[in-house]
Amino acid sequence: MNQETKTHSLRSVSATCQNCKGQFVIDAQDFQFYEKISVPPPTFCPECRMMRKMVGSNERALFKRKCEAPGHNEELISRYPPGGGDVVYDQAYWWSDKWDPLRYGREYDFSQPFFEQFFELKGAVPRPNMNITNSVNCDYCTSAINSKNCYLVSGAYFSQDCMYSNTPALCRDAVDTSICIFCEVLYECFSCTRCFNLRFSAYCVECMDSSFLYDCHNVSNCFGCVGLRNKQYHIFNKPYSKKDYEAEMAKMDLGSYRTLQMVHARHAELIARFPRRYMISKNAVDCTGDNIEHAKNCKFSFEIRDGGENVKYALIGGRRLKDSYDVFSGGARAELLYEANAIGSERVFFSTGATDSFDVRYSMTAFGCAHLFGCAGLRNKEYCILNKQYTKEEYEKLVPKIMAHMNEMPYVSQRANGKWQIVYRYGEYFPPEFSTIAYNDSMAHEYFPLTKDAALEKKFRWRDVEEKNYEQALSPEELPDHIKDTEGDIFETVITCGHRAHCLHQCKGVFKIVPKELEFYRRLRVPLPRLCPECRHYERVEGKRRYRLWHRRCTCLGSHGARGKGEPAYKNSATHFHGEQPCPNEFETSYAPERPEIVYCEQCYQSEIV
Ligand SMILES: [Zn+2]
Ligand SMILES: [Zn+2]
Ligand SMILES: [Zn+2]
Ligand SMILES: [Zn+2]
Ligand SMILES: [Zn+2]
Incomplete structure (x- = not known):
């Protein structure tokens, strides 16, 4: 630790969010990180920062529009809405050398705020209709990397033969899944890791040949269970012999919709009665958040899989994501990300869509680049500002001047219903009003849902979904x-x-x-x-999406078990470490205090699972 960081590292301060006016804490470790990467401390609270990054990301809605590549004009499907302000080229043309993104380069203008200049550039530089890299037969995916034969998938990452899923990573044959990794033959599953032939399940690790599992680890041939560890042949948490299990399963015909609905209801009832773990994690050391696996010191982070270390305020990341803050989707050996969406990259700040890049700031879509500031759609370039090429010396002289200018002439937003202004200096991510995507089409709507009126009041765009009616449609x-x-x-x-x-x-x-x-x-x-x-x-x-933590106490009341709000009491099946007394343990959990679930600390939960 050098002299400078010492001054801040001793204290933690409370700040007021520019956006929501709520209070948030910046602690000593946070200051160390900001100082390490030479950025000012944030002025938005963690939730508003995450929402701001998500507003620009449409992962689901598809639009028909015309390809704007020279001489093209064919109809294509795009993640960018027509009339939104983006120029769109078809994938193949965008990746070709037939056009040059540096042609849109411009001189930095010291009479106009940086953000306005960047958004003029961004509106001019063509974008690929979808974000597909190195993939085969994934034309209907909004984003895919190294994937094959995927259909209506978002965020496909090294995946194959997946349909209607979001963020399948290293998955095969997954249909209707959300955020699963290393899985094969999966249907209607959420947040599962290393599972095979699994249906209607959530939060499972290393499970196979099973249906309707919730928070189970290393389980095979089980049906309708909750919180099992290293088990086989269980139905609704009761053990069976192999022979009896097979006989019972033969009677269970899941090919019937009616039977399926009955099983769904019975499993949901079992889940509701069973205590929840305050956070879902496996091999997570010193972490807070939810759905964290193989990680160390990840705080206030969600959906971190297959390696994360010294990470804070991240959502969807892993594969050795290191030393990063405020990441929305990132990893694959990425390091020192801040307010970014990036993979395989290092030192990416206030940017989205950086791949295998180094030292990128205020940029969108960069492949194999280094030393970019305020650039859009570049591949294999270095030392560029607003898509204009500079020498190393010129770049290093100009960037500090721009940073100073961003502070002297900040972009001032009149958002927040005209009630107050929001000031964007160096250190802020892109203002959400520059997003070309409707709020309800963006990822923000999934985690921070708003009604149309609320979104419009906050000056977001909104898209009324066109209802289609077909006379002959089958009900x-x-x-x-x-x-x-x-x-x-x-x-x-x-x-x-x-x-x-x-x-x-x-x-x-x-x-x-x-x-x-x-x-x-x-x-x-x-x-x-x-x-x-x-x-x-x-x-x-629904109900699983949340990006927030509450400080709570374990709801275990000792030998009597626990009472969830509005739910039947749960009776403990074992004696806990705290005996007759209520459990004294406290924790950070994504279950809000008003939620009905029984929420147990790790120790109490471990005593109850079988
Ligand atoms: Zn806020
Ligand atoms: Zn529908
Ligand atoms: Zn619906
Ligand atoms: Zn407890
Ligand atoms: Zn207990």
Whole structure:
């Protein structure tokens, strides 16, 4: 530690968020990190910072628009809405050498705030219609890296044959899944790691040949269970012999929609009665947040898998993400990220879409670049500012002047309903009003949902989802109950979504089944879905999506067990370390105090699981 960091590292301060006016704490370790990378401390609270990064990211909505590459004009599907202010080229043309992003380069203007100049540049530089890198047959994916044969997937990462999933990493044959890693043959699963042939399950690690599991580890041939460790042949948490298990399973026909609904309800009841772990984690040392695996000193972080160290305020990351703050989707050996979305990169600040890059600030979409400031859509370039090429010496002289100018002439936002101004100096991420995406199409809506009125009041864009009506559409009630009775030409039929667009799920009211999907349902012997892919996604993640921690006390009351709010009492099955007395342990949890779940500390939870 040098002299400078010592002065700050002794204290922790409370600050007022510029955006929501709430209080937040910047502690001694935080100051050390900001000093290490020479950025000023944040002026937004952690939640507002995360929301600000998510506002610019559409991972689900697809739009038809024209390719704007010279001489093209063909219709394509894009993650960027038409009329939003982005110029869009088709993937193949964007990746070709037929155009030069430096052609849009411009001189820095010391009479205009930096953010305004950057957004003029960003609006001029073409973007690829989807963010697909090195992938085959993934044309309907909003983003994919090194993936193959994926359909309507977002964030496919080294994955193959996946459909209707978000962020499958190193997965194969996963349909309707959210944030799973190293999995194969997966259907309707959420936050699972290293699982094989698993259906309707969440928070499972190393489980196989099972259905309806919740927070189970190393389990095989189990059905409808909660909190099992190293078990096989259990049904609704009761042990069976192999023979009896197989006999019971033979009676359970999950190909029928009616049976499936009954099992769903029974499993949900079991989950509701069972205590929850205050945080889901495995091999997580000194971590706070939720869904953290193989990590050390990750604080206030969520969905960190396969390696994370010294990370704070991150959401969706891992694979050896190190020494980083405020990451929204990042890792793969990335280091020193701050307010960024980046993979395989080092020293990326206030930027999105940096891949295999070094020292990138205030930039969007950079592949194999180094030393960029305020650039958009560059590949294999270094020492550029606003897409203009400089020498190393010129770059090193100009960047500090721009940083000083950003502080002298900050961008001032009139957002927040005109009630107050928000000032953006060097050290702030891009202001959300520059996003070309509607709030309800952005990732922010999933974690920080807003109604249309609330979004408009906050000056976000909003998109009214166009409801589609087909006279001949088959209602979900008209679908065959059993997959075996489904006709082979069902994929030619338009089906009405069970929610009929009466929800906040971006539901269009109708959907279709594709042939590959039908083949999957038949192979797994599960009935056709009754909801459209959007509604399925939101149903899967609802109630689980949160980016917030509360300080709470373990709800275990000792020998009497616990009472959740509004739920039946839970009776402990074992004697706990605290005996007759209520458990004294406190923790940071993503279960808000008003939620009904029984929330146990690690020790009490470990005493209850079998
Ligand atoms: Zn705030
Ligand atoms: Zn729907
Ligand atoms: Zn819906
Ligand atoms: Zn406890
Ligand atoms: Zn206890």
